[in-house]
Amino acid sequence: MSxxxxxxxxxxxxLLGLLAGILCRKHSLWLGPSLLIxxxxxxxxxxxxxxxxxxxxxxxxxxxxxAVLAGLAGKQHTRLGTLAHVAVLVFGLLxxxxxxxxxxxxxxxxxxxxxxxxxxxxxxxxxxxxxxxVLSLTAGGLALATALDGSLLLGQLAAALASLGIPFAxxxxxxxxxxxxxxxxxxxxxxxxxxxxxxxAWLYAELPAGPSLLLLLALLPLRLAAPRAALITPPAVAxxxxxxxxxxxxxxx
Amino acid sequence: MKPMNxxxxxxxxxxxxxxxxxxxxxxxxRIDPAHTSILFTVGHLNTSRLVGRFNRFEGEFVxxxxxxxxxxxxxxxxxxxxxxxxxxxxxxxxxxxARQFPQMHFVSHQVRFDQNGEPVAAEGxxxxxxxxxxxxxxxxxxxxxxxxxxxxxAGYTATTTIKRSDFGMNYMLGGIGDEVVITLEVEGIxx
Numbered sequence: 001m002s003x004x005x006x007x008x009x010x011x012x013x014x015l016l017g018l019l020a021g022i023l024c025r026k027h028s029l030w031l032g033p034s035l036l037i038x039x040x041x042x043x044x045x046x047x048x049x050x051x052x053x054x055x056x057x058x059x060x061x062x063x064x065x066x067a068v069l070a071g072l073a074g075k076q077h078t079r080l081g082t083l084a085h086v087a088v089l090v091f092g093l094l095x096x097x098x099x100x101x102x103x104x105x106x107x108x109x110x111x112x113x114x115x116x117x118x119x120x121x122x123x124x125x126x127x128x129x130x131x132x133x134v135l136s137l138t139a140g141g142l143a144l145a146t147a148l149d150g151s152l153l154l155g156q157l158a159a160a161l162a163s164l165g166i167p168f169a170x171x172x173x174x175x176x177x178x179x180x181x182x183x184x185x186x187x188x189x190x191x192x193x194x195x196x197x198x199x200x201a202w203l204y205a206e207l208p209a210g211p212s213l214l215l216l217l218a219l220l221p222l223r224l225a226a227p228r229a230a231l232i233t234p235p236a237v238a239x240x241x242x243x244x245x246x247x248x249x250x251x252x253x
Numbered sequence: 254m255k256p257m258n259x260x261x262x263x264x265x266x267x268x269x270x271x272x273x274x275x276x277x278x279x280x281x282x283r284i285d286p287a288h289t290s291i292l293f294t295v296g297h298l299n300t301s302r303l304v305g306r307f308n309r310f311e312g313e314f315v316x317x318x319x320x321x322x323x324x325x326x327x328x329x330x331x332x333x334x335x336x337x338x339x340x341x342x343x344x345x346x347x348x349x350x351a352r353q354f355p356q357m358h359f360v361s362h363q364v365r366f367d368q369n370g371e372p373v374a375a376e377g378x379x380x381x382x383x384x385x386x387x388x389x390x391x392x393x394x395x396x397x398x399x400x401x402x403x404x405x406x407a408g409y410t411a412t413t414t415i416k417r418s419d420f421g422m423n424y425m426l427g428g429i430g431d432e433v434v435i436t437l438e439v440e441g442i443x444x
Contacts, residue, residue, distance in 0.1 A: 004427070048423070054383045054384070054421060055346060055350055055353060055383065055421075056346075056353055057346050099352070099353040100352050100353065103355060149338065149341065150341060150342070150345055151342065151345035151346055151347050152342070152347055152424075152425070153345075153346060153347045153424055154345075154346065154347075200346075203352060204345065204346050204350060204352045204353065205345040205346060206341055206344065206345070248338070249336075249337045249338040
């Protein structure tokens with residue numbers, strides 16, 4: 001892979017995520033916003049910032065910023081925080097789906113959006129003790145799935161999200177005292193963006209429904225407190241990727 | 254060559270030339286999708302040119318000096334490069350974003366005709382990927398005449414070159430060329 005592909009989607013997010021983790025060690029409230037802004041740096045590199053948005057994808061920075069504001073206002077743990085999170089999720093899904101829905105609605109699209117909304121609402125507040133591992137693995141799975149069969153751009157954006165969480169995922173298994181704790185607030189923010197990216201891949205890049213649902217399933221342990229719940233994620237991601245590989249066009253491209 | 258043969262050959266050539274120069278009958282023509290091809294050519298890695306096509310479209314044109322008009326709508330999700338995986342990628346937000354922008358549309362503002370009444374160029378606008386830009390078509394007649402079913406048909410080749418970046422399709426400009434040559438081999442049935 002060329003540096004042009006690796007730099008904005010892997011190297012830069014890992015380094016900036018690590019930096020955010022070090023700088024926010026004593027101010028964990030700012031970890032989530034810092035990570036999302038870091039992701040937006042990768043986003044603007046790969047996609048560019050367009051206002052007003054011409055494509056559904058161009059609305060993602062606005063959704064990310066709304067999520068940051070909602071997260072800061074409600075601090076995730078309160079009922080207000082949860083309500084603000086749900087409001088951003090519903091707004092995000094509707095703004096994402098509107099360009100498709102305005103050409104005509106169908107049961108399949110509406111059903112998929114409803115499933116995504118329920119899964120998104122069910123995942124907050126985050127109770128998982130290893131949320132960075134769940135997020136990074138699922139985002140990595142989405143990156144591979146879309147890059148292999150659909151959209152390289154969405155694959156890169158998901159890879160950037162996965163890379164952000166890698167230092168924190170490592171710290172969840174081998175504690176690193178110099179890093180801020182990746183708590184429920186940043187997990188909620190990044191989880192929301194990951195869910196939006198997943199729905200985007202399903203709606204616009206023809207990610208099949210089966211692997212999409214499996215990747216959604218891989219995110220659900222975020223809501224579960226038991227550390228072992230995180231073990232649902234690897235097989236769900238593995239089955240989704242295997243599904244895609246088994247059904248992939250064998251010709252190289 | 255005997256004098257009689259020479260006369261006959263000259264007469265046939267003269268007739269053929271006259272028929273080729275005859276302009277198609279003025280009127281409104283519906284594009285026949287079964288005998289029309291919409292092709293595009295784009296560079297790949299600065300080493301080769303890839304040819305693709307669109308398989309679903311509809312449109313019409315009006316042959317009438319002063320009132321000429323061309324209107325073509327193409328379904329972007331019908332892109333076909335003879336490679337399923339690449340076609341899926343081309344439909345994605347990286348390129349056409351076919352779910353959000355299901356059609357591209359060319360409509361002329363002005364069609365120029367030669368002295369025989371044949372269209373030679375068209376100025377118009379192309380809506381693609383949510384952007385509308387002016388585009389010029391160079392047109393050359395292929396032929397015209399009655400078909401075996403009592404109808405009347407006219408055929409043209411139209412070409413233009415666009416820059417996909419002008420339409421906001423900026424992804425992978427390094428590997429996939431910016432300039433795209435579009436060729437329309439059109440057969441219209443007079444209405």
